[in-house]
Amino acid sequence: xxxxxxxxxxxxxxxxxxxxxxxxxxxxxxxxxxxxxxxxxxxxxxxxxxxxxxxxxxxxxxxxxxxxxxxxxxxxxxxxxxxxxxxxxxxxxxxxxxxxxxxxxxxxxxxxxxxxxxxxxxxxxxxxxxxxxxxxxxxxxxxxxxxxxxxxxxxxxxxxxxxxxxxxxxxxxxxxxxxxxxxxxxxxxxxxxxxxxxxxxxxxxxxxxxxxxxxxxxxxxxxxxxxxxxxxxxxxxxxxxxxxxxxxxxxxxxxxxxxxxxxxxxxxxxxxxxxxxxxxxxxxxxxxxxxxxxxxxxxxxxxxxxxxxxxxxxxxxxxxxxxxxxxxxxxxxxxxxxxxxxxxxxxxxxxxxxxxxxxxxxxxxxxxxxxxxxxxxxxxxxxxxxxxxxxxxxxxxxxxxxxxxxxxxxxxxxxxxxxxxx
Numbered sequence: 001x002x003x004x005x006x007x008x009x010x011x012x013x014x015x016x017x018x019x020x021x022x023x024x025x026x027x028x029x030x031x032x033x034x035x036x037x038x039x040x041x042x043x044x045x046x047x048x049x050x051x052x053x054x055x056x057x058x059x060x061x062x063x064x065x066x067x068x069x070x071x072x073x074x075x076x077x078x079x080x081x082x083x084x085x086x087x088x089x090x091x092x093x094x095x096x097x098x099x100x101x102x103x104x105x106x107x108x109x110x111x112x113x114x115x116x117x118x119x120x121x122x123x124x125x126x127x128x129x130x131x132x133x134x135x136x137x138x139x140x141x142x143x144x145x146x147x148x149x150x151x152x153x154x155x156x157x158x159x160x161x162x163x164x165x166x167x168x169x170x171x172x173x174x175x176x177x178x179x180x181x182x183x184x185x186x187x188x189x190x191x192x193x194x195x196x197x198x199x200x201x202x203x204x205x206x207x208x209x210x211x212x213x214x215x216x217x218x219x220x221x222x223x224x225x226x227x228x229x230x231x232x233x234x235x236x237x238x239x240x241x242x243x244x245x246x247x248x249x250x251x252x253x254x255x256x257x258x259x260x261x262x263x264x265x266x267x268x269x270x271x272x273x274x275x276x277x278x279x280x281x282x283x284x285x286x287x288x289x290x291x292x293x294x295x296x297x298x299x300x301x302x303x304x305x306x307x308x309x310x311x312x313x314x315x316x317x318x319x320x321x322x323x324x325x326x327x328x329x330x331x332x333x334x335x336x337x338x339x340x341x342x343x344x345x346x347x348x349x350x351x352x353x354x355x356x357x358x359x360x361x362x363x364x365x366x367x368x369x370x371x372x373x374x375x376x377x378x379x380x381x382x383x384x385x386x387x388x389x390x391x392x393x394x395x396x397x398x399x400x401x402x403x404x405x406x407x408x409x410x411x412x413x414x415x416x417x418x419x420x421x422x
Contacts, residue, residue: 005130005158009404012160018153020116024073025085025149026107037061042068043103045076047084050094050109053180055082057100068104074111076103079119081112083126085147090139091132095123110152118162120169121402125157128399158403168401171408179394186387193380198326200372204365205325209355215319216311220271221282221346222303232257237264238299240273242281245290245305248324250279255299267300271307276316278308280323282344287332289323291316306349318362321369322354 005014017023037044041062049056068075076082078099084092086108096119105111114122125131138151160168232239238255245251259267275296281288283304301307310319322328335348357365401408 005156005403007404008158009160011164012158012404015116015157015159016153017112017155017157020157020159021081021112021114021122022073023110023112023149023153025110025152026071026074026105032063032067034061036063036067038064041065043101045082045103045105045109047087047089047092047108050082050084051089051092052094053177055094055096057103060103063104068102071104074104076105076111077113079114081114081119081122081126083110083112083152084108085110085149085152087145090145090147091126091135093123093126095119110147110149112152117157117159118165118169120173121160121165122157124169124172124398125402126155127395128402129395130399130403131155131157160404168408171411172398172401175397176394179390179397183387183390186383186390189383190380193376193383197373197376198324200376201321201324201369202326204369205322205355206327208357208361208365211356212353213356214351215314215354217314217319218307218309219346219349220307220309221305222267222270222301231260231263233260234258236260238297239302240279240299240305241302242284242288242304245279245281246285246288248288248290248320250290250292250296252293252297259300264300271301273299273301273307276309278310278316278319278323280306280308280344280349282306282346282349283341286336286342286344287323287329289320291320304343306344306346308349313359315359315362315366317366317370318357319354321366323352328352328354 041064043057044061044063049060076096078096080096082094084090139145139147236258239257239259240255244255275292275294277292279290331352332344336342336344
């Protein structure tokens with residue numbers, strides 16, 4: 001039993017998942033392929049469908065009647081608790097409160113069907129910090145994380161009397177909904193701030209020149225087949241991926257993937273990163289770009305990011321703003337190849353046309369955009385900090401309630417969001 005449940009109230013019991021619910025998951029795919037998906041039929045849920053506040057039954061793939069009925073234990077019912085058991089979203093959990101159409105799940109989701117515990121309480125218990133930490137400690141695999149059914153069945157749980165489970169679930173439903181509403185307002189504000197930032201960039205870039213030219217630059221990309229994919233190691237040289245350039249700045253603190261020194265040296269023979277390089281994502285978040293800062297540490301580039309090193313007459317910061325403008329984003333979108341993994345070819349990047357602006361004018365444009373965007377970014381940071389506090393308090397509230405740290409029948413929950421109201 002987890003240490004977090006060592007001091008549960010005396011009227012509560014300590015149990016484990018297989019004593020209060022059945023556990024079923026798809027073993028293999030039974031030769032099911034994406035080619036079998038249909039325009040309509042039985043909903044086939046995947047992890048993205050259970051990540052929201054409510055389960056999404058609309059943006060799903062559909063399978064045939066035969067495929068639905070070959071796994072009757074996975075035919076969903078109201079009250080089922082769905083748990084992601086694979087990948088970096090391992091531990092995502094939700095409960096089926098309504099079933100608008102017959103549905104089942106893919107191989108990444110386990111179906112927990114409670115018979116001795118309130119479904120909503122089970123959902124919150126699994127979402128608690130104690131259980132999340134337990135599952136991540138029990139996971140298997142490095143590149144593909146996985147939680148076996150035998151480990152899911154052994155998940156420790158607190159078990160209050162059933163009426164208390166209902167009270168706790170009702171309390172958490174109300175309080176988490178209140179916090180989620182506040183987070184939703186913050187998301188809308190962040191969206192408006194993003195629109196304002198984009199409008200600033202577009203105004204400055206579009207008004208800078210009526211004529212367009214091709215820009216002279218050095219353009220590099222690790223082509224598929226140039227090197228074997230680098231091996232990921234626990235300690236080595238950071239690998240910079242498309243995720244690190246998605247926000248307009250190189251996220252140095254998020255370069256958590258490491259490659260060996262030998263692999264880093266091989267990659268650096270093709271591309272060696274330096275401060276002032278413009279990095280452009282050519283797969284995944286296509287078109288995202290950023291400039292490597294002056295304090296840039298040693299890192300290597302993966303094959304989904306292109307390096308653009310402009311000629312001396314052009315400013316890297318100006319080029320990055322140009323690439324982020326709506327007009328250049330549209331140019332790039334029209335050149336994206338249609339494939340299983342869409343990408344932006346190097347040839348298309350070379351054909352991009354940018355405003356014909358003198359070096360002096362580039363500096364003035366960068367100064368104006370930076371001044372405006374820095375003010376926007378300060379507000380964004382404040383809103384994101386507030387959202388982080390709300391999420392932390394939401395998680396702490398769930399954990400405290402399902403471990404009996406306070407009596408929900410007398411708790412108002414009004415202190416949950418103190419100091420973070422808009």
